[in-house]
Amino acid sequence: MMAGWRHAFKQLLFCAALLFFSCASAQDKNAAIASAHPLATAAGHEVLARGGNAFDAAVAVAAALAVVEPWASGLGGGGFLLLHRARDGHQVFVDARETAPGRARPELYLDRDGKPVRGATTQGGTAAGIPGTPAGLAHVAGRYGTLPLADSLAPAIRLARDGFTVDERYTRIAGLRERYLRDAGEAGRIFLDGNRVPQAGWVLRQPELAATLGRLGKEGRNGFYAGPVARALVESVNKAGGVWQQEDLANYRVVEREPLRFQYRGATITAAPLPSAGGIALMQCLFMLEPLGRIDPRAPAQAHFLAEALRRAFHDRARYLGDRDFVDVPVAGLTSRAYAARLAASIRSDAATRSDTMGPEVPSSAGTSTTHLSVIDAAGNRVGATLTINLLFGSGVVGRGTGVLLNNEMDDFTLEAEVPNSFRLRGGVANAVAPGKRPLSSMTPTFVEDGRGVLVLGAPGGSRIVSQVLLGVLDYLHAPGVDLAVIAEAPRYHHQWWPDRVEIEPEGFSGEWRAALEAKGHRLQVVKRKWGNMQLVFKSRQTGAAQAASDPRGSELGWN
Ligand code: DON
Secondary structure (H helix, E strand, O other), X not given: OHHHHXXXXXXXXXXXXXXXXXXXXXXXXXXXXXXXXXXXXXXXXXXXXXXXXXXXXXHHHHHHHHHHOOOOOOOOOEEEEEEEOOOOOOEEEEEEXXXXXXXXXXXXXXXXXXXXXXXXXXXXHHHOOEOOHHHXXXXXXXXXXXXXXXXXXXXXXXXXXXXXXXXXXXXXXXXXXXXXXXXXXXXXXXXXXXXXXXXXXXXEOOHHHHHHHHHHHHHOOHXXXXXXXXXXXXXXXXXXXXXXXXXXHHOOOOEEEOOEEEEEOOEEEEEOOOOEXXXXXXXXXXXXXXXXXXXXXXXXXHHHHHHHHHHHHHHHHHHHOOOOOOOOOOHHHHOOHHHHHHHHHOOOXXXXXXXXXXXXXXXXXXXXXXXXXXXXXOOOOEEEEEEEOOOOOOOOOEEOOOOEEOOOHHHHOOOOOOOOOOOOOOOOHHHOOOOOOOOOEOOXXXXXXXXXXXXXEEOOOOOHHHHHHXXXXXXXHHOOOOOHHHHHHOOOEEOOOOOOOEEEOOOOOOHHHHHHXXXXXXXXXXXXXXXXXXXXXXXXXXXXXXXXXXXXXXXXHOOO
């Protein structure tokens, strides 16, 4: 009883803090944070209020999301952080993507007949790549932050240690994966209530995760990649069928990469380079669309061109893209305006191309999670970060005693040209599994700068991230004013070359809209659920005022 009261009191204090920090954000109208959870956003504001910059705040938000959105991202996953430093305009793409363990081979995922082993890339030890998020957070805090890492992790540690009250969204998502979690043992013990889906109002405490975050704060990356945490991770993964070695963790490195930067109709766009496939696709699509002038991506005639551009970009992704540290990818050619013009010339205004006529075949060697956060501070530093453990609750493997739920990012590699992954993405040899290699990703944190100011955006949603960001960029550039809520809310459609169809959300597309696309030969598929959970911030060039918006889908559906 006492414990109950004590907890209620702590929650009250926390709510008061929340209120304070949302007020603080209203007061500091030159900073803004958008994330998938109010507690994570509050963690970021807390760190800003303590004198941290946008980089410290992004670390705080990411770490808090690891606690309060455990199905989506976390220390057991990886991701990308796109940074802009106001002081000198330095921009960098921090690649904290998971790597394949040293003993990973395609054969680990294929049976004797060369057929994929069911579940091998999505469940259990073979599914998990070596996590990058802890190293990414330590790197960003150490090189770009102003506060010690431990300070930026403090709100997340508190949330993990003292617990937080789970909401309907948590219970719905845990409900989708109840059996999965129960069968996983340790994960079920942590994320279920007595092996059952908890009711809203249940308090999720993660003392072991709090301790791991504490070690990371105190010892930096070694607190995770060496010592007891690393040993526990390797042991648990291998017990669940994996092939990890200590050196896989010890050798993990964050890579700083040059972002893609280009001009589109007067705006400067900064986008994700490989191993994200998103920035290349964004650039290709925008260059294909450029000759059309100002685009209203919602108008059916222009939606046709967008779908056709996406079809071509995803076809190229399947043919050419993979981790550039392992394979040659002709990035300059693929992203040139001349090449985009050639691709665009094959788009007919009156008819859809059929994906199966596009050849040549992709060369072959033989529901959702993820989270995005956008932060901008008063000085103009900014971060767009998309982080993931891939599918809901990842591989289901938790390192015993660490509270760290591991990803199933190995599913983002391509096993065979004919074998799509969980996002129905096909690929080729360029994205085949190899030791130490990073699987191709769709995560696309993006900056857009024009005369009005700067926009930071991104989203979860697997392959549909790319079309979400493309639509978001075009919506922003199309409207004369800046209304982030409208951009976040706008109905979405998507094409990814294969399967050959335009996927549309269940609401927001009129009969005429659909008929206009069908008349050109597009096959439309109305998807059961809306998708995405876009997070945007914008800072005005004229006034410095900042604003944030979160996708209403995040709270509407409990599903992104
Ligand atoms: O990196 C990728 O592209 C995927 N692992 C992202 C997964 C994702 O967005 C799932 N969420 N909706």
